[in-house]
Amino acid sequence: MARMSDRLASLGSLAASLMVVYAIIRRYLPLHLLEHSLTKHSFRLFASVYPYVRITISEFSGDRLKRSEAYTAVEAYLSGSCSQRANKLKAELGADCNSLTLSMDEHEEVTDDFEGAELWWTSVARTPRSQTVSFFPEAEARRHYRLTFHRRHRELVIGSYLAHVLREGREVRRRRRQRKLYTNISGSRSYEYRKTMWSHVVFDHPSTFDTLAMDPGKKQDIMDDLIAFRNGKDYYARIGKAWKRGYLLYGPPGTGKSSAIAAIANFLDYDIYDLELTSVKDNTQLRKLFIETTSKSIIVLEDVDCSLDLTGKRKPKRKKEGESGDKAKPPEKEDKEESKVTLSGLLNFIDGLWSACGGERLIIFTTNHLEKLDPALIRRGRMDKHIEMSHCGFEAFKVLAKNYVGVDAHPLFEAVRRLLEEVKMTPADVAENLMPKSAEEDDASCLGRLVRALEMGRPGAAAKVEDGSSGDETAESELTS
Numbered sequence: 001m002a003r004m005s006d007r008l009a010s011l012g013s014l015a016a017s018l019m020v021v022y023a024i025i026r027r028y029l030p031l032h033l034l035e036h037s038l039t040k041h042s043f044r045l046f047a048s049v050y051p052y053v054r055i056t057i058s059e060f061s062g063d064r065l066k067r068s069e070a071y072t073a074v075e076a077y078l079s080g081s082c083s084q085r086a087n088k089l090k091a092e093l094g095a096d097c098n099s100l101t102l103s104m105d106e107h108e109e110v111t112d113d114f115e116g117a118e119l120w121w122t123s124v125a126r127t128p129r130s131q132t133v134s135f136f137p138e139a140e141a142r143r144h145y146r147l148t149f150h151r152r153h154r155e156l157v158i159g160s161y162l163a164h165v166l167r168e169g170r171e172v173r174r175r176r177r178q179r180k181l182y183t184n185i186s187g188s189r190s191y192e193y194r195k196t197m198w199s200h201v202v203f204d205h206p207s208t209f210d211t212l213a214m215d216p217g218k219k220q221d222i223m224d225d226l227i228a229f230r231n232g233k234d235y236y237a238r239i240g241k242a243w244k245r246g247y248l249l250y251g252p253p254g255t256g257k258s259s260a261i262a263a264i265a266n267f268l269d270y271d272i273y274d275l276e277l278t279s280v281k282d283n284t285q286l287r288k289l290f291i292e293t294t295s296k297s298i299i300v301l302e303d304v305d306c307s308l309d310l311t312g313k314r315k316p317k318r319k320k321e322g323e324s325g326d327k328a329k330p331p332e333k334e335d336k337e338e339s340k341v342t343l344s345g346l347l348n349f350i351d352g353l354w355s356a357c358g359g360e361r362l363i364i365f366t367t368n369h370l371e372k373l374d375p376a377l378i379r380r381g382r383m384d385k386h387i388e389m390s391h392c393g394f395e396a397f398k399v400l401a402k403n404y405v406g407v408d409a410h411p412l413f414e415a416v417r418r419l420l421e422e423v424k425m426t427p428a429d430v431a432e433n434l435m436p437k438s439a440e441e442d443d444a445s446c447l448g449r450l451v452r453a454l455e456m457g458r459p460g461a462a463a464k465v466e467d468g469s470s471g472d473e474t475a476e477s478e479l480t481s
């Protein structure tokens with residue numbers, strides 16, 4: 001594949017000949033009256049023999065405040081191909097701080113192919129000839145990418161290649177970016193003075209569908225649904241529905257609702273907006289919060305039954321079984337001041353006209369008490385998919401056993417299977433029993449602890465312990481063997 005610089009070298013000799021001819025004409029003929037028109041014509045003549053078109057993409061647009069999105073997309077697009085083709089590369093620390101991201105160094109050229117057309121990208125940096133002293137000389141350089149291609153590819157480049165570069169470049173940037181976990185809880189209440197109502201940290205939760213313990217069929221169903229949603233842009237447009245989907249995760253505490261949300265975010269590679277309703281002043285603020293969310297994100301309302309009661313008057317959040325009412329309840333005054341988000345405001349938030357802006361958002365509610373929720377809030381269309389997170393079954397146990405003690409099969413599995421049919425234990429409790437308590441503890445010991453805990457949970461187990469009789473003789477013999 002010929003480099004653009006080689007092709008330009010041969011064109012250069014043609015241009016040089018033309019310039020010599022032009023210089024001779026200028027020297028010997030009184031052309032001052034005709035100079036303007038001749039210059040124009042000589043350029044036309046040169047353009048007619050110069051078959052290449054150039055497009056320049058500058059780093060900063062007019063105001064120089066923000067890097068142009070087109071430039072960053074081209075930079076990301078080229079970083080993939082340049083690592084294989086360019087000779088001079090620049091390396092910077094990537095978003096994960098563990099790897100280096102490569103990009104083309106200045107005045108370097110790479111060749112690209114697109115549908116049979118050959119195109120050349122050059123990275124150019126020019127330092128302005130000003131004498132001003134800058135503390136950041138690097139930042140002063142004006143950079144741009146130059147795309148050069150044969151004029152016969154003009155339609156292809158303008159019609160589809162540039163869109164391809166933008167799309168691919170954005171995708172590369174998306175893959176490299178760090179995902180974020182946003183919250184609307186803020187130390188200061190003066191949202192008005194801040195640029196955004198959300199604050200964020202880097203989202204780095206290790207939960208995935210591989211580590212999530214649930215029935216494999218149910219898990220696959222959720223994953224298929226998520227894939228259909230992520231690829232559903234055209235479908236949603238065709239059926240006239242905003243590109244968003246509601247999930248309701250319900251089940252007792254410790255069954256993996258929050259873990260499932262993290263697994264979904266990791267699976268889709270989306271950001272999470274964790275919405276704390278009790279910190280939202282009113283419906284207007286709720287709408288603002290929604291508008292400020294970006295696409296490719298999950299908006300989460302945890303324990304929605306505790307955030308808003310069915311009459312629209314909010315209750316303090318996080319008031320769960322075992323928690324004292326006083327602890328969870330905010331001061332009286334604050335309650336009165338902030339009880340302005342209504343049920344209808346929340347319904348609007350989920351599927352009002354504003355909720356369609358931006359697209360590609362998943363809204364997930366979690367609750368421990370499905371029966372407490374207003375049917376309007378969870379009807380299909382608002383919460384399209386209802387997922388029950390239930391007590392640990394044998395299949396879910398196998399996932400936990402693999403993750404926590406690294407075993408796929410063990411003689412104690414049969415006892416666990418029988419006991420799980422009888423005893424309701426949450427995956428959180430199963431996981432806690434399986435977790436080795438010291439570096440020396442082996443898999444049999446961890447599984448044995450789980451079997452004993454399950455035995456204790458059997459109906460009437462306490463009475464049997466008191467009268468000295470054993471619960472499950474088979475399990476007992478497997479444990480001692």
Ligand SMILES: Nc1ncnc2c1ncn2[C@@H]1O[C@H](COP(=O)(O)OP(=O)(O)OP(=O)(O)O)[C@@H](O)[C@H]1O
Nearest residue numbers: 211212213252253254255256257258259427428431
């Ligand atoms: N299905 C599961 N798969 C894997 N781990 C689980 C699962 N359920 C619970 N766990 C473990 O138990 C812990 C608590 O789970 P999680 O916070 O997801 O429960 P939850 O349903 O959100 O509970 P709550 O209703 O109290 O918010 C997690 O840190 C995780 O390690």
Ligand SMILES: [Mg+2]
Nearest residue numbers: 257258259302
């Ligand atoms: Mg939770």
